[in-house]
Amino acid sequence: MQADATALAQAIAGGRTTSREAMQASLSASSAWESLGAVAYRDADKGLTAADAIDVLPGDVRHTLPFSGVPTLGKDLGGPFTGFPTTAGSRLMARRGGLVDSDLAKRFRAAGLCLFGLTTSPEFGLSLASEPAIGPIARNPLAPDLSPGGSSGGAAAAVAAGIVAIAHATDAGGSIRVPAACCGLVGLKPSRGLMPAGPHFGNHLGGIAAELVVTRSVRDTAAALAALSGNARGPFPPVEMQKQRDGRLRIGVLTDTGADHPTDATRQAVIEEAARALEATGHQLVPISFEAVHGMASASRRAFVDIVCLNLADTIARFDLDAGKTEPLTQAVIERGLSLSAQSLWQSLNAMVLVSRDLWRLFDDIDCLISPILSSAPCPVGSFPSDHRDTDLHFERMAAFAPLAAIANASGFPALTLPFGTDAAGLPLPVQLMAPMGADALLLQLAGLLEQDGRWQHRFPIAGWPA
Structure with a gap:
């Protein structure tokens, strides 16, 4: 079991x-x-x-x-x-x-x-x-x-x-x-x-x-x-989760991550191994160059930064909170949000719309995209300090570690990560699957196929597991 x-x-x-x-x-x-x-x-x-x-x-x-x-x-x-x-x-x-x-x-x-x-x-x-x-x-x-x-x-x-x-x-x-x-x-x-x-x-x-x-x-x-999920009761139009699909699917495989945000060789290799595992179950592989998503990744990261900075600044102001009690980096994020112009915010919001458009166009030719989620092994504790005020440096560090993460957030598309083996240190080698809006069931279907490969085993038992 x-x-x-x-x-x-x-x-x-x-x-x-x-x-x-x-x-x-x-x-x-x-x-x-x-x-x-x-x-x-x-x-x-x-x-x-x-x-x-x-x-x-x-x-x-x-x-x-x-x-x-x-x-x-x-x-x-x-x-x-x-x-x-x-x-x-x-x-x-x-x-x-x-x-x-x-x-x-x-x-x-x-x-x-x-x-x-x-x-x-x-x-x-x-x-x-x-x-x-x-x-x-x-x-x-x-x-x-x-x-x-x-x-x-x-x-x-x-x-x-x-x-x-x-x-x-x-x-x-x-x-x-x-x-x-x-x-x-x-x-x-x-x-x-x-x-x-x-x-x-x-x-x-x-x-x-x-x-x-x-x-x-x-x-x-x-x-x-x-x-x-379902009956979302929120500010966005409800999306119905699509059912699993039969037949041959077109799996886009990100062939490289480019010079701007290189993924280490081990974590790039596991993407190709996972893709071949899906191919072995009858699906078709479609190579996708990093250039096809590079612009979307950059625009998504900018939108993420602008939105989180302005949101936090607004929260502090709306509830009359003492920003001086927050960490130095948080204080700088708040100040960055307060200084953001309406024009700059509009450009970021419009860029999110264009990311969605471009991603839909990419998915005209594929059903799912498999890519890295991390560029390297997990970072040492202390790699993202908050005792400084350099917001550019902080967000650049985040982008370097997870260069493709924000695309799913900006576009609204679903994305799933799961482990597919271990590196030489015994750490998980993750892959990310992304699919069109509402295709959450498709991601779970493909993730289930990869999980069956059995390349990852959990190290610690679950508390309360009956003997």
Whole structure:
């Protein structure tokens, strides 16, 4: 049996273990892994109460819940989840009270997931590492001197370490996919409009952001998407997830990553190996030059930077917050947002539209694009410091590490990353799959084929897994 959240839910529903036993194991694991810095906030009582509520349900009801009694963690950014106050990794936001459940949080609970805490995020999600000044510093369980990525780094570290089998995550510029890639997990940034955005109907950073999970298996991601998506109740037109497709698909293969943002040879080679694995299942390979996406990548990164800077500046001003309490880099991001002209913002927003247009044209000739997500192995802890005010340097570092991540956010197209083998140091070799708007099921279908190859094995067991 595959050890993942789906299997743990089946074990709980079938009586092989209980939700309380699984929750107690996750709580113990979170304490044992405290040095990992994955969990920023914990409420054991709420976790046990949620678990007990599952255990008293009739067996036939438990069997209807896709994640019946499975312990989970929210992210300290996004959501929110009632009773789990977020700080967004900042001393500006005191942990008191707790907001009303978002539509997504309600769906988490309805799916049987039992929340007991929040995972570490960088301050306001501004980094591809998860090292907020208020702590804790999230580390990669596969190599603790390395980062698990960001901004959902705490979530990825918790799942890779087995503290939980599934965790909430968000993605505005790669923040689901980069941590998943660093930690050997499956991470899907869903199509724009597929996930709920209520109850407050914020614009989710002009449409570049999405929420879902990081998991250990493609089937867990597919089950989470099925349980949490649809009837989006948000500011963007709802998108229906397309079904899986039969027949021969055209797989675009990014043949190189260009001189501007080179991917190391090992991580480029795994793209070609994964492509050949898909070809062996009957699909057609179509070489795609980096030049076909280089302009889209640059425009997407500019839009990401402008939107996150202006959004944060507006948030600070609208709620009359003291920007002086934030980290130096965050202060500089706020100032950059305040200085952004309307014309510059308009150019970035228009560029996003053109990225979508150009990406649709690319997909006239292919059904899916396979490419790198990271240019190198996970970075050492401290590679994305926030004790300086050079925003250009910071965002350039992010672009160099994940040069193609923001295209999916700017366009709204879905993108998924999963591991496909290991490098010489035993670290995961990830690949990214991207498909047209609404083709999330196609990504899951192809990811499932790659997963069957069995090139990646999780290193740590899931807490609460029945003996």
